[in-house]
Amino acid sequence: MSLRNIGIVYRKELTDSLRDRRTLISMIVVPLLLFPILTVGFGYLAVELVGKARQETPKVMVLGGEDSPKLLAALRALRTIRIVTPSPDYADQISDKKIRAAVEIPKGFEAALERGETPTVHIYMYEGEIKSAFGAERLEKFFRRLRDQTVHEQLASRNLPDSLLKPFEIEQKNVASPEKVWGAIFGGVIGYMVILLCMTGAMYPAIDLTAGEKERGTMETILCSPVARTHLVMGKFLMVLTASLATAVLSVLSMAVSFLGMGKLGAMGAKHGSVQMTLHAQGVLAVFFMTLPITVLFSAALLTIALFAKSYREAQSYLTPMTILVVIPAVASMLPGVELNAKLALVPILSTSLVSKEIITGTYHWNYIVLIFASSCVYAAAAMFLAVKMFQREDVLFRT
Amino acid sequence: MIEALQLTKVFHDKKRGEIRAVDDVSFCCQPGQIYGLLGANGAGKTTTLRLLATILEPTDGTARVAGYDVVTQSAQVRASVGFLSTATALYGRLSAQEMVEYFGRLYGLDEATLHRRIDEVFTRLEMNGFRDRRCDKLSTGMKQKVSIARTLVHDPPVMIFDEPTVGLDVMTARAIVGFIRECREHGKTVVFSTHVMSEAEKLCDTIGIIHNGRILAEGSLAELRQRYGEQELEEIFVHVVGE
Known part of the structure; x- marks a missing residue:
């Protein structure tokens, strides 16, 4: 193994790649911009939009209730809603977002209450539409208060205390540390994003250094130099790995800065109440360490697949489905209930994503960590072996 | 020096089956000489030169380039060769x-x-x-x-040129031809492939006419003229390939 030759190839590929705009964008610009845009940008935007939606006074239709004048008067006095003229096409109007919600008051509502019956009030809304949900929420709040008031009055008339209907209170209390709470919410996303960016960072140099060389006609030029093909593939592999690691480092840095920025903007506070953001350097370093064999696996696998292609475009068509292969296990790790076990520890990508989630919450299952790191190393070594083998194949190198 | 010894290269194609791109090719080129492989497109010129430059490995046979074996000493061969083609x-x-x-x-x-x-x-x-x-x-x-x-x-002591003037303008092509000649003057062993008859006539000490992967005729221009009773290389080529 000639380290000198590997070094020469690596240095040249690094110089070459740093002059390639596509590689620079995927390696530096995307990880630096993605997290601020995703967190600060989208977070701020979401808070702004939700805030605006909350400030809007929703148009609401009241159906029926002519025989319940007190209720109608109370509804009309509400400042949080705007009542519009009732119409039989209320469902269409809600669907068309002309009004936000409608409430149907049953016939003889007030009389039924006095008789001690339990009439049902229907609230109509557009599920999944935030402004409609706010409209419906305000109506529901009004009727809950009315119900509580009715209960209170009925109990008072019988000289009974309110506690009769509420003999005890129930309260949930969090015992997990803020770090764990934060990790449970964002841990999965962090592992997923780092893994995905490691792959996208490796993708362009992998294509450029293989199919790109074939397309530009430099593959034959380099093959007629005395450098051994193993050294050539190792030099190229190191460059792709550098790009992948650079993307990972920059994405982690950008992520840390983004979350700090997000905390400062107070967007988190608005969205998640008392959740305190804590991201320890130790956890970040551990996640980074766990993604190392995955970056080796990506770099070698992408290099192998891209080498098979005749052109840049063909390589892209091979590697795009690869992104889905990476996204599926990474997303699976974020599904509720998917937790690390001995079997899942052997599934590449998924295991790294799951362990990253745990590490972010401050949980270190050392047996799983060793198993995941070792199994990922085995997969990475297999991918490296395949890459070296592929570079020996004439039918692949000269595929036209 | 270059010495090709029964060089053979077989490719396997899913549609066309077995293709013998180079079939039992043997020739020799001494230092200070130019050996020209003359053939039509697809005759096996590029594959032969790629075998000599160890970019491809022969299926059978071997070659010695600057004293090194192309199969067992490929790195030394590449270190002794300058390889130029329009594909590089x-x-x-x-x-x-x-x-x-x-x-x-x-x-x-x-x-x-x-x-x-x-x-x-x-x-x-x-x-x-x-x-x-x-x-x-x-x-x-x-x-x-x-x-x-x-x-x-x-x-390098050995220079290999694979159709070095294809697609070049007249002036650049002339410069390349001059450069090949210069290599010979400097005592280098030169092998080059072409389908341009005039280039072969001007440059080569020995011409090998290659067709369907086999060398069908070999000799100096004078020898070929005498053997086939034709003056023009083009006529000799048609005569050989048409046989």
Whole structure:
């Protein structure tokens, strides 16, 4: 193994790649911009939009209730809603977002209450539409208060205390540390994003250094130099790995800065109440360490697949489905209930994503960590072996 | 010296089955001589030269290039050869000097020798005016000079040219032909392939007519004229290939 030759190839590929705009964008610009845009940008935007939606006074239709004048008067006095003229096409109007919600008051509502019956009030809304949900929420709040008031009055008339209907209170209390709470919410996303960016960072140099060389006609030029093909593939592999690691480092840095920025903007506070953001350097370093064999696996696998292609475009068509292969296990790790076990520890990508989630919450299952790191190393070594083998194949190198 | 000994290369194609691109090819070229492989497109010229340059491995037979065996000593063979073809492009994002430096280092030159050689070659080829310019910004003629500098930087005893003038304008093609001749004058062993009859007539000490992977006729231009009773190489070629 000639380290000198590997070094020469690596240095040249690094110089070459740093002059390639596509590689620079995927390696530096995307990880630096993605997290601020995703967190600060989208977070701020979401808070702004939700805030605006909350400030809007929703148009609401009241159906029926002519025989319940007190209720109608109370509804009309509400400042949080705007009542519009009732119409039989209320469902269409809600669907068309002309009004936000409608409430149907049953016939003889007030009389039924006095008789001690339990009439049902229907609230109509557009599920999944935030402004409609706010409209419906305000109506529901009004009727809950009315119900509580009715209960209170009925109990008072019988000289009974309110506690009769509420003999005890129930309260949930969090015992997990803020770090764990934060990790449970964002841990999965962090592992997923780092893994995905490691792959996208490796993708362009992998294509450029293989199919790109074939397309530009430099593959034959380099093959007629005395450098051994193993050294050539190792030099190229190191460059792709550098790009992948650079993307990972920059994405982690950008992520840390983004979350700090997000905390400062107070967007988190608005969205998640008392959740305190804590991201320890130790956890970040551990996640980074766990993604190392995955970056080796990506770099070698992408290099192998891209080498098979005749052109840049063909390589892209091979590697795009690869992104889905990476996204599926990474997303699976974020599904509720998917937790690390001995079997899942052997599934590449998924295991790294799951362990990253745990590490972010401050949980270190050392047996799983060793198993995941070792199994990922085995997969990475297999991918490296395949890459070296592929570079020996004439039918692949000269595929036209 | 180059000595091809029953070189054979078989490719397997899903649709066409077994293809014998080079079939039992033997020839010899001494230092200070030019051996020309003359053949139509698909005759097996490029594959033969790729076998000699160890870019491809023979299915059968072997060759000795500068005293090294192409099968068992491929790295030494590549270190002794300068290989130039229109398919050997340049790294567009490297400058002319970086391109030549890269190959010089891969050929094992130490930094002092490398820079001395680069200065020599760049001066000889009049390349100093664009040595720091990126290869993708160079004209075709300049690119061709950089390719020549790449093949010369390690001063190899053997030069292999695969259709080096295809697609080039008259002036650049003339410069290449002059360069091939110069290589012979410097005592290098030169093998080149072409389908341009006039080039073969002008340059070659020995011509091998290759067709369907086999060398059908070989000799100096005078010998071929005498053997086939034709004056024009084109007529000789048609005569040989048509047989």
